[in-house]
Amino acid sequence: MPTTPTGPWPRVEATLNPDGTSQVVIGGTSHTLSAPSIADARNQVISLVAHHAAQLGRPLYALTRDPTGTWPIIISPNGDVAPDPERRPSAETSAGDSSAHEAGRSSPEGPGPVGGLSPEAPAPADRDARTAPDETAWTDQPVSQDPGPADMPAEARAWQAADEDTPAPLPNHGETRERRSFLKATEIEQPATQGWRGRASRLGVRMSPSPAERSERSDVHAVSQHWPGPRTIAVVNGKGGAGKTPATVLLSAVFARHGGAGVVAWDANQTRGTLGWRTDQGPHEATVLDLLPQAERLLGTGAQSADLAHYVHHQTGDRYDVLRSQPLQLAADQRVTPRDVDLIWSVVGKYYRLVVIDTGNDESDPVWLQVMEHADQIVVPTTTRADHAEAGALLLDALRGRDDRSRRLAENAVAVVTQADPRASRSDINAVINGYSDLARKVVTIPHDPAIVDGVLRWDSLRPTTQRAWLHAAAAVAGGL
Template sequence: MSVDTALRVYASVTGPTAIFTSPDGVDQPITAPPGHDIRHMIIKRAASEARHAASVVELVTSGDQGEYHLVVDALGGVTSVSPHSSTPQEDVPQAVRAVPDYEKASEGKEVSTLAQGQEAFGNSETPAPEPLATEPRPRPSFIATSTVAAPTHSGWRGFLSSFGLTGGPSRAEKERRDAQGLVSQQWAGCRTAAVVNGKGGVGKTMTTAMIAAVFARNGGGNVLAWDNNDTRGTLGWRTEQGLYDTTVRDLLPAASDLLAPTAGISGIARFVHHQSVDRYDVLRSNPELLAAHQRIEQVEFDTLMQVAARYYRLVFFDSGNDESAERWLRMVDSSYQLVIPTIAAPESAESAALLLDALRERDERSRLLADNAVVVVTQTEPAGTAAAHRIADAFGGNVRSVQRIPFDPALKSGPLRFDSLHRATQDAWLRAAAAVASGF
């Protein structure tokens, strides 16, 4: 049976609910119970109509994941077909009249596997022989670069891929893949980024951990989050502790051994704390010591940086609040990229803007870093969306990129784990990390 002669049913999907319209135009609400997929329920309902009609039915779905035309048989088998506009608009139920017109499918195209095979192999005529070549043809390569896109794992496209039906990615999926491609790059040499804002409580530690996690999870590890803070650095409090209670002060005396030609790659493990799921390492400061007892001078910072560059491909600095400290200034001078975090509050945003102004006046390289900075505006309260938009808009045009992070309770306190975030928050951090990668 061709698509043009199949009975047609419709499903307008909104989250876990849908309105299913039968062939005779009767609407029926469908709600997915907890733990059930609304798409499975729609397919099951369409299969019921196919059994009743002793025929396949065409299922047209619409909703926030786009529009799809499927053929469903009595056993729940699904075939994807090209959408068309053969149905008059007045015959389409009200719930789905917003579906746009499409090009009409090829005449006589069957939806069954058998019919597709007949169409593909039905031409029994013998093709005319090709003329003899007058010149030798180039030898084809036996090694071809794969251009097959990875299967989609979300939305209706992901649902259909579970049936072996592939299609192009949605716009959101394509943007996600593009961002993942940026952050999974491997650069020649170590790349560094400093997360800086002279005010406390603006999200420096959170931003450092989340961006490090995105790069490590997508690029295969060898990523270091370095707590470069004299005064109560808390990166160690919000991340996992490894087998040793070691800090940057323990690493300094061992630097010469770690830089020796005979040093093994695993030697660094005694001084950093591996994040088992997010895959990056943390070099801690000691938040229990006063700044006077853990100051690091310029020469010491340079030695630590040599160690970091030998063992890691990416280093993200969680900076302190003392912009006059030698380790703070040396960190800026050692960075390829600046990340300026702020929460959606006027004081935090003003501190970020003042820092950018000061860096532009410091020297030429600092000015370039400021112009190329990525500002990350995090919404810390559910009702702060408008404020976050205003602050982000105000920074627009003043730096290379401005990224907004939506409110997520998992970011407010406690351990920082990428998997604990909502999907929208994960995507926002992925976009922020991709913006950073563009500056490397």
């Protein structure tokens, strides 16, 4: 049972609606909640207020309103609920209409404040006998009509006047002081594992990590996150050869290796997409064309995640899956429609937490445009070649002028500049970086690596400096998710 709160506390008010929505104001900060029913809404409000009470280390007064009335209660840090001993509830009924109030008490949803707690007010016949004269304002008037300070008990005056930043006046019950919690959030940094600091740590001399190692740990933490609901990354550039497929492969590998799988790379290029050529083939030759006829079944309640293995190609070393196109067929023989894109996305969004899409070169293609409708983040890869860089820049300009959603995607874009040509000079690289710095949220550079140029792309085949660069690129992408 909650005890009476002491010390400064934030004002808490909660309004619960019949449709299960609720508005909770804690110390001036408003929280909007949604639940299937008003009973579930009460539980949500209890959890939210109890969380704040736990942070403060004391119970909190709460004034709750629902269709049955206004209820002053106290919610403790562990979620216990009790009526406020200083105030009485008021039923939202007209004078003399006690039947409506009684009907509310038998409602299946349960009357009263959050959690179904209904502080029992005395019956009208004997209320005067039980109530002291100075409590008349609290028993005869609805709580929603704010009583004057002179009529309010000391505890209630403190509650009503309280502000999140300004301590409320305390009742004169003796000297009080704020207790410090025994629990402290302490994070012990892992000792260095790299370089001479790491060698010293392994010999028993605990060394803190270098700034470079701390930066790498920060990037690993960023790409290891799991977001609520699936996230979609579209890799886009209107020029072929700009590096869309390598970017799709390596970003998928980073997120899967560090985030615990749940990543799929989807080739949405209708004109001989080469994602299947740059990745390992599974024990079958299935493509997106084989998945489409089974989409409705895979979206059904009887489907299982393992069923998808018939249509995707698992990358055993890098832990992500590939949904291939069919590059051996003419584009006219494997056309998909915007509706097909929606179906495919619904399937992969059901089974994967992260979807990385390798797109085609035609920005006017309805399929390309529909992919953009599902994108949460776009990545614009380019090399140091002027035509590749210009094509990506023109794409971002076009997105900015299309609509609000496309504009936000462009402003949040990540540009990945790969030194595909080992002879590219530092001035060539800087020119592309500087050009994209005003177009994208983040610009990341990737050094030249022969393993990226041709053949199947595997993470372990990259040089350490290339791996570090792609990890940083993926962390930049994660920042937009």
